[in-house]
Amino acid sequence: MEITIFNERKKSTEKVHFSGTTIQELLHQLKINAETVLVTRNNEVLTEEEIVQEKDTLEILSVISGG
Amino acid sequence: MNCEKCGKKAVIVLQHGSLCKHHFIDHFESKVFKTINRFQLIGRNEKICVAASGGKDSLTVLYLTKKYLQENNIPLQNLFALVVDEGIQNYREHTIVDLERFCKDHAIILQKVKTEDEFGATLDKAYPLINKDEHKKPCNVCGVWRRYLLNKYARKYGAETLVTGHNLDDEAQAIMMNIFKANTKIAARLGPKSGIQEHDLFVQRVKPLYLCSDKEVRLYTLLKGFTIQFAECPYSSAGYRHQIQEMLNDFEEKYTGTKQGIVNSFLALLPALKETAPKAVETIKQCSLCQEPAEHDVCNACSMKEILKNAL
Numbered sequence: 001m002e003i004t005i006f007n008e009r010k011k012s013t014e015k016v017h018f019s020g021t022t023i024q025e026l027l028h029q030l031k032i033n034a035e036t037v038l039v040t041r042n043n044e045v046l047t048e049e050e051i052v053q054e055k056d057t058l059e060i061l062s063v064i065s066g067g
Numbered sequence: 068m069n070c071e072k073c074g075k076k077a078v079i080v081l082q083h084g085s086l087c088k089h090h091f092i093d094h095f096e097s098k099v100f101k102t103i104n105r106f107q108l109i110g111r112n113e114k115i116c117v118a119a120s121g122g123k124d125s126l127t128v129l130y131l132t133k134k135y136l137q138e139n140n141i142p143l144q145n146l147f148a149l150v151v152d153e154g155i156q157n158y159r160e161h162t163i164v165d166l167e168r169f170c171k172d173h174a175i176i177l178q179k180v181k182t183e184d185e186f187g188a189t190l191d192k193a194y195p196l197i198n199k200d201e202h203k204k205p206c207n208v209c210g211v212w213r214r215y216l217l218n219k220y221a222r223k224y225g226a227e228t229l230v231t232g233h234n235l236d237d238e239a240q241a242i243m244m245n246i247f248k249a250n251t252k253i254a255a256r257l258g259p260k261s262g263i264q265e266h267d268l269f270v271q272r273v274k275p276l277y278l279c280s281d282k283e284v285r286l287y288t289l290l291k292g293f294t295i296q297f298a299e300c301p302y303s304s305a306g307y308r309h310q311i312q313e314m315l316n317d318f319e320e321k322y323t324g325t326k327q328g329i330v331n332s333f334l335a336l337l338p339a340l341k342e343t344a345p346k347a348v349e350t351i352k353q354c355s356l357c358q359e360p361a362e363h364d365v366c367n368a369c370s371m372k373e374i375l376k377n378a379l
């Protein structure tokens with residue numbers, strides 16, 4: 001499926017092909033450590049077990065202190 | 068995943084179970100208040116300065132310190148925030164805007180100090196000049212100056228306690244850095260009540276977010292609707308700390324509870340470390356240039372200022 005991802009840290013929006021099911025698998029595909037981010041959909045925070053839906057727009061927010 | 072307390076949709080999975088928005092906020096606030104009580108971080112009659120930057124940790128600690136005072140009927144005139152503007156372009160000016168708005172919205176007095184006014188140049192300008200002589204990374208200069216200014220101005224404005232936004236991640240990183248570098252003397256100054264204690268010139272530093280992870284703090288700010296623009300210091304990836312941070316997050320992902328384990332072990336060892344560390348009253352002198360506390364004739368902040376003066 002194709003989903004849209006806004007990455008807060010990179011300030012970029014990109015389309016991503018994803019063949020898995022959960023947020024956890026998506027983060028794994030993107031090589032993002034789940035400890036370092038929060039994932040939201042329509043301003044709602046998702047846990048790692050949440051299912052990714054076709055045409056989802058997800059935001060990946062960084063939790064790391066910036067300095 | 069549903070909340071273990073009410074069955075609503077969970078926003079986070081913690082070691083002991085999943086929580087919904089409402090129960091996470093409750094859990095987080097009570098963890099912070101318990102930390103304050105357990106380690107006796109805030110006294111009834113103290114003037115309290117919150118070291119603030121506008122980032123997620125400082126806004127959270129500022130908000131919850133105020134809430135703690137209110138819930139315990141401690142007068143709010145006891146509270147103010149202090150920000151150090153280091154002069155880091157494309158970074159600090161953004162977080163200060165968020166901080167100013169936040170303090171205005173929450174009726175908290177905000178004091179500002181600029182590195183440039185105190186030392187003669189912004190960090191951006193100063194560190195390459197200081198580096199030439201001393202091979203110091205920006206973070207070394209930044210850290211020395213920020214600690215110096217926070218202590219000096221917190222004291223000047225009458226504070227007995229300096230609240231900082233250091234969280235579980237910061238502490239676990241600091242502990243590992245000091246262990247890797249065999250800095251046991253500095254490690255003895257970590258902990259929820261940190262810095263050099265029992266010395267008139269030092270304002271006691273305390274860390275109410277001591278047991279809260281980066282992820283929990285960011286989630287709290289998000290759920291509370293605090294406005295934070297994501298801003299990252301341009302120098303943050305240059306440091307040793309950054310590598311420790313990555314290592315700890317890799318471990319945490321594989322072995323949940325790693326950071327908490329590091330901090331718990333450290334808390335168990337801390338009394339012994341403090342006992343063997345030299346007493347501050349015996350080792351701390353006053354800087355011959357600025358009269359602030361120093362371990363040598365001239366304090367670290369002034370020696371950097373001197374190098375800068377000669378280079379400008």
Ligand code: SF4
Nearest residue numbers: 067206209300302303
């Ligand atoms: S990353 Fe380094 S230079 Fe930037 S604010 Fe933190 S200590 Fe200062």
Ligand SMILES: [Zn+2]
Nearest residue numbers: 070073087090
């Ligand atoms: Zn609940």
Ligand SMILES: [Zn+2]
Nearest residue numbers: 354357366369
């Ligand atoms: Zn000095």
